[in-house]
Amino acid sequence: SVAIALMGRVPGVWITHTPDGELAIRIRGSTSIRGSTEPLYVIDGMPIQPGPAGQLSGISVYDIASIEVLKDVASTSMYGVRGANGVIVIKTKRPGGR
Numbered sequence: 001s002v003a004i005a006l007m008g009r010v011p012g013v014w015i016t017h018t019p020d021g022e023l024a025i026r027i028r029g030s031t032s033i034r035g036s037t038e039p040l041y042v043i044d045g046m047p048i049q050p051g052p053a054g055q056l057s058g059i060s061v062y063d064i065a066s067i068e069v070l071k072d073v074a075s076t077s078m079y080g081v082r083g084a085n086g087v088i089v090i091k092t093k094r095p096g097g098r
Contacts, residue, residue, distance in 0.1 A: 002088070003024070006069070010069045012027060012071055013026070026038075026085075040085065040086070040088070042079075043059070043090045043092065044090070044092055066090070067090050069086065070083070070086060
């Protein structure tokens, strides 16, 4: 999973277990006025809504080319309030390769 791929590799990123046993990704120090701690996920340039526990179903770590975690205001400002809790940018490998 994406959470396991990030575990221990990016400073300031927490991977926590939810009550239903799923893994959730949180970026330390980021909270919005809505009370949410869920970061924004952007996959191949498209913002997506993760599952209820923050899981990204349907994405295999084998299909991921890169993951970038944006934490500071300067790098998340282009996403507006949706990026207030940080942004996880995922680029996938394309069929045919690059």
